[in-house]
Amino acid sequence: MSHNAFANENILITGGLGFIGANLALRLVELGAHVTLVDSLIPEYGGNFFNIEPIKHRVTVNIADVRDEFSMDYLVRGRDYLFNLAGQTSHLDSMQNPYADLDINCRAQLSILEACRKNNAHVKIVYASTRQIYGKPDYLPVDEKHLLHPTDVNGINKMAGEWYHILYNNVHGIRAVSLRLTNTYGPRMRVKDARQTFLGIWIKRVIDDEPIEIWGDGLQLRDFNYVDDVVDALLLTAASDTANGQIYNLGSAEVINFCNLAEKLLRLNGAGEYKIIPFPPERQAIDIGDYYSDFTLIRQRLGWEPRVDLDEGLHRTLEFYRKHREYYW
Numbered sequence: 001m002s003h004n005a006f007a008n009e010n011i012l013i014t015g016g017l018g019f020i021g022a023n024l025a026l027r028l029v030e031l032g033a034h035v036t037l038v039d040s041l042i043p044e045y046g047g048n049f050f051n052i053e054p055i056k057h058r059v060t061v062n063i064a065d066v067r068d069e070f071s072m073d074y075l076v077r078g079r080d081y082l083f084n085l086a087g088q089t090s091h092l093d094s095m096q097n098p099y100a101d102l103d104i105n106c107r108a109q110l111s112i113l114e115a116c117r118k119n120n121a122h123v124k125i126v127y128a129s130t131r132q133i134y135g136k137p138d139y140l141p142v143d144e145k146h147l148l149h150p151t152d153v154n155g156i157n158k159m160a161g162e163w164y165h166i167l168y169n170n171v172h173g174i175r176a177v178s179l180r181l182t183n184t185y186g187p188r189m190r191v192k193d194a195r196q197t198f199l200g201i202w203i204k205r206v207i208d209d210e211p212i213e214i215w216g217d218g219l220q221l222r223d224f225n226y227v228d229d230v231v232d233a234l235l236l237t238a239a240s241d242t243a244n245g246q247i248y249n250l251g252s253a254e255v256i257n258f259c260n261l262a263e264k265l266l267r268l269n270g271a272g273e274y275k276i277i278p279f280p281p282e283r284q285a286i287d288i289g290d291y292y293s294d295f296t297l298i299r300q301r302l303g304w305e306p307r308v309d310l311d312e313g314l315h316r317t318l319e320f321y322r323k324h325r326e327y328y329w
Contacts (some may be wrong), residue, residue, distance in 0.1 A: 005239040007032035012040045012079045014066050014112070015086035016059075019189040019196060020128065022051030024225045024234055026085055029055045038075055038086070040065040043087065046190040050327035051169060066108040072115040079120060081238050084165075085128045087158070090195040091286055094154035105157035113168045113176075120123075125165060125176040126238045131249070131293060133159040133180070140221075141294035144180075144247055153287040154267070162247065169245040177243040179233055182251050182293050186227030186313060187320035191328050199224070199261075203321055204329065206265055207271075212274035215283060218259035223252040223292040226313035229306040236302050243302065251293025252306050261310075268314050 004173065011028055015021045016037025028035050037059055039047040042224045052059060064071040066086045076082065087105050088094065094101035109127075116123050133156075134142050135149040150156045165176040183197060191200040202212050233250055237243040256264070262274040308316075321328060 004031075006081070006235070009033050009080040010078055011035045011081045011083070012038065012075060012281055013083045013085060015045075017047035017051055017061070018085065019046055019051070019186075020184060020227060020230060020234075021083070021085045021193075022048075022188050023186070024085070024231050025052060026055055027231050027235065029058050036060040036062060036075070036079075038062050038064050038066065038071075040086075043197060044090070044093070046196050048188070048258075048327065050324070051188045057096055064227040066112060067103055068193070069111045069115065072112050073119055076115045076120045076123060078246060079123050082112075082116065082123050082125045083128075083234060083238070084109070084125055084245075087161075088154065089130075089220060089298065091132065091152045091154045092282060093195065094152055094157070095282070095286065096217060101153050101157050106156065106160045109161035109164050113164055113174065116167065116174050117172050121172070123174065124238055124244075125174065126234050127162060127165045127176060127178045127249070128234075129162040129178045129180045130155070130158050131180050131182045131205045132288075133162065134291070136288045137216055137291055140290060141251070141292050142249070144249055144297055151288055163203060166247065167243060175241070175244040177237045177245070178247045180247065180249045180293075181225070181230060182249075182291070183222055184227055184230050185224055186317050188227070191321060202262070202265060203317060205324060206269045207318070207321055209272065212262050212265070213255075213273070214258045214262060214274055214276045215279045216258075216287070218262070218276050219257045220287075221255050221257050221278040221292055222259070222261070223255050224313070225252055225289040225306055226308035226316075229308055232307075233298065233304050236304050237298075240302055244262065248298035248302075249293040249295045250304075251295040254310050255292045256310065264310065265314055268311065269318060
């Protein structure tokens with residue numbers, strides 16, 4: 001995939017020391033972009049300086065919180081592209097501390113857009129939304145026409161954050177596109193707990209020779225995207241003017257249940273076990289059951305589809321954490 005659009009361009013990535021942000025930064029530096037990363041480094045949210053180790057002398061890092069309007073007013077100036085990836089991703093945390101989630105996923109998004117409207121109206125913004133805003137699916141696979149009925153505070157605030165971006169595109173002419181991400185995994189994801197993705201803690205347990213815990217009956221269906229494929233989608237939508245004002249699902253044609261996923265992971269690891277345990281009540285209350293996406297729209301309009309299959313993606317992920325575990329445990 002050629003992305004000549006980014007050579008010598010000024011790029012701002014919010015959440016830039018996090019999982020997806022860092023992987024995106026690595027690719028953009030390869031493409032010759034001038035990259036600035038903004039991250040609050042709040043311990044629970046996944047920012048990690050080791051994530052940018054290969055490019056640490058080739059990017060600018062600004063430790064700031066997207067909730068700080070004065071910082072964002074300054075940081076958005078002169079940028080050609082803004083990849084807006086900063087967010088609170090834990091569904092459980094959003095239920096236990098809803099005001100923090102509101103501030104980060106909702107109010108801060110409005111602040112970022114206002115900063116752009118006042119200081120840099122020509123910037124192109126790609127917003128990282130989530131499949132969580134659909135809630136428990138009415139039908140499968142879930143396409144972009146599916147009703148939005150989130151099951152938790154995080155989903156409601158991410159939904160509002162997304163629609164602020166579309167509104168500012170439609171009313172103020174600030175070019176914006178939203179990607180509804182499904183389960184993204186790969187190198188540099190948070191693995192010390194399940195705050196970012198359950199697959200993270202699975203990877204850690206497998207490498208530590210501890211049993212994977214599967215909640216419920218293990219038959220819940222999911223789709224997964226390897227982080228390199230998500231980076232492709234971010235760059236593709238950023239470079240495309242036909243994407244302005246649009247919302248696209250990401251997803252995969254590979255659909256798998258939790259038990260089969262665990263078996264695949266253990267086979268690739270060469271050892272290990274899993275056990276099925278009852279859902280914790282607080283998790284059961286916000287569980288969405290089966291979910292997988294219909295990503296036909298982005299495939300037809302922009303030509304995106306995942307290229308890294310689960311076996312290959314999980315293999316690369318295990319290799320990364322075996323090599324670098326000291327920086328992530």
